[in-house]
Amino acid sequence: MSTSDTRADDGRPAGLAKPGALARLLAPVRPHLIACGVLSALSAAAGIVPYIAAAEIARIVLERPGGAQAAVWTWVGVGAAGAALWLILLVQSSRIGHYADAAILHDLRVRIVRHLGALPLGWFRATGSGRVKRAMTGDLEEMHEVIAHALGQLTGAATVIVVAMGYLFLVDVPMTLVALGVLALMGVCYRVSMRSMTSHMNRLIAAEGRISAASVEYADGIQVVKAFGTGGRVLSRFDDAVHEYAQAFAAWVAEVRYSSAATRLFGSEMAVLTAVTAAGLAFVSGGSLTVADLVAFLVVAVGLPTSILPAVSASQGVRKGRMGAAHIERLLSHAPLPEPEHPRPPDGHGVEFDRVTFSYDGVTNAVQEISAVCPPGRVTAIVGPSGAGKTTLTSLLPRFYDVTAGAIRIGGIDVREIPSAELLASMSLVFQDVALLRDSVAENIRIGRPGAGDHEVRQAAAAAHVHDVIERLPDGYDTLLDGGGGGLSGGERQRLTIARAILSGAPIVVLDEATAALDPDSEAAVQDALASLAVGKTVIVIAHRLHTIAGADQILVIDRGRLVERGSHAELLGLDGLYARMWAAQEGVPA
Structure with a gap:
């Protein structure tokens, strides 16, 4: 024991x-x-x-x-x-x-x-x-x-x-x-x-x-x-x-x-x-x-x-x-995450990682000395081998954990100086593992903005390319779902969570391998939904399938908790480093 x-x-x-x-x-x-x-x-x-x-x-x-x-x-x-x-x-x-x-x-x-x-x-x-x-x-x-x-x-x-x-x-x-x-x-x-x-x-x-x-x-x-x-x-x-x-x-x-x-x-x-x-x-x-x-x-x-x-x-x-x-x-x-004594509102929605270090156990660093800027209106992709620290890094942004050293800033303000409710309200988080409540379809979408009306819920569903799917359900938007999503497929459940994120209207979007477990048809539908979600937002994407982020404005390559490469898709291929090898392995082309 x-x-x-x-x-x-x-x-x-x-x-x-x-x-x-x-x-x-x-x-x-x-x-x-x-x-x-x-x-x-x-x-x-x-x-x-x-x-x-x-x-x-x-x-x-x-x-x-x-x-x-x-x-x-x-x-x-x-x-x-x-x-x-x-x-x-x-x-x-x-x-x-x-x-x-x-x-x-x-x-x-x-x-x-x-x-x-x-x-x-x-x-x-x-x-x-x-x-x-x-x-x-x-x-x-x-x-x-x-x-x-x-x-x-x-x-x-x-x-x-x-x-x-x-x-x-x-x-x-x-x-x-x-x-x-x-x-x-x-x-x-x-x-x-x-x-x-x-x-x-x-x-x-x-x-x-x-x-x-x-x-x-x-x-x-x-x-x-x-x-x-x-x-x-x-x-x-x-x-x-x-x-x-x-x-x-x-x-x-x-x-x-x-x-x-x-x-x-x-x-x-x-x-x-x-x-x-x-x-x-x-x-x-x-x-x-x-x-x-x-x-x-x-x-x-x-x-x-x-x-x-x-x-x-x-x-x-x-x-x-x-x-x-x-x-x-x-x-x-047990002490909750401390709220700021003197809260400060962010000036904009750009995200900055400043020499960010974090350890789960206080001994081994899961991420170490990572610095990067994710400009508003741009897409930043984070890639790397399994266990490299990608998800850990993005979990620090909404303060699921607090950094061990360094700082993460939104609009120039340390996230630890932003009230938790305001911080989370500024983000739409879409994960690979879909979380649905035992409630109606409409209420599962309305989680993104509890006060939203039925028309707004339907607009968000349409933008996420899931409205037609919902209409075919036995009771439409009133259909009750279990925790696993009822009769919806994996791609349809994922689009439901994207509709939730669209409804929230948050200026920062974090996508954690949202299409990693989907078949090609479902992936294409989800990608269309994500395109609607990301318009005009600060977008941070964790990707396993590299072809899905080839058009990103910048790509951060993380390995063993460290930032080892950064640049556009073309620039990283030209470096002939880790990213180029990962691309070659996935696309079946010579490294």
Whole structure:
């Protein structure tokens, strides 16, 4: 297990990070939680009243047979009133608790999503999808258990114990101590069984994260797995993660099996019944306890485990809720990309790379000392072998990462001095991997400019040469797409994202190998769409197929993170360097 899986950012074990995280996250609904706790306590107190009433009725009948009918009916009324009040208060407590639960979890989900949107892309690269999924599902679900269920169960159990023991002390102190002794043994065994829960839960959560990551990897790559028969290798990572989870769970069970069994034993009605009966008969034989008083213990004390055992589970839920809150708070504590203290608007839309250096790990530079100017109204192509640093360089422009050294400027202003929203609004980004939402075709295009009308959406689609394709869909622009684009081909999905970029009207266009995976017909259609997108814009194109950028105003050739050549297509062929060799290899002409 890696350190990153088991340690918090401040060096403490992950489950122990920042005590009080749960209380801090729940602060906005604290008044509702207090009201829920008070109502739960009152409900529990009312709920024990029928048992006390039954015990008192039994004592009256045994001590005064045939008499005191009025007292019996009084206690019947008290018991009925307690039962009715219990139900009313329980419903109100549950309503307030679930309202608080829905409100705070909604707010937390919004906070998490907004925070994730502000984090640098590098954080997701290092973290993977497992932790995000855990925060949005598992951690919030554990907090839900605390708010909606555990709080009421714990306060209810505490109230039941106080009220019941208070009554039983009035009946007989020695017998009350016997009942308390059994419950105390349950408490000791429970503490022993929970002594290392945090470390075991951290191990389980880490394994669960690896299971999630392996599942996503397998699902996303299922075509490759089936086509090339690599399922065994991919599934082995899933297998390893499941095996680690099973081992972690088995280790926890092996450690707590005896103490957990003892907890259930001493917390059972049978254990309390046995102890109370044995001690009660002994006290009755010795003359220190009446049969009527023994009946009171058999009615009230024996029922205590029914109220306490749910609280035992609830206390485990609180522990998990605290851990979940710590994970969420730690996620929210990751610093987003810093916004400029004194923002400056760019003067134009020319792009300048000034001795740009960047490293993912702080050791090896993915790009190094790259300087280039991309004038407005011109097309700049970036080419080079796979892994040369092309995509990394263009990812620095919208601040998916911040440069390690040097600067990137738009209109003479460092991108770090431009507000993120304004920076991203100035760019249309079209990637090789098409990202479509589970929404209508129109809304997928309207992402480019959320306020755009239907006519503008259709104009953008027409400019992207995809309008006719959309019209042939079952519901036209209202056709719902899944994440993979429904029945659209790869080229049609790509043109849909280009329509999105056209609609945005951004003055800077970044194309990352937008036609690399397309067939010739689709590539031609996408190229026509790109031509409409690029008119009058600052265009930066990452290209794999060199013939698609032969007409670019300038071509930057990158190799091993460095800029090795620059010039027009003809100039670079004349240099007879890396570009000329790449061209010869692709076009099948002698180098």
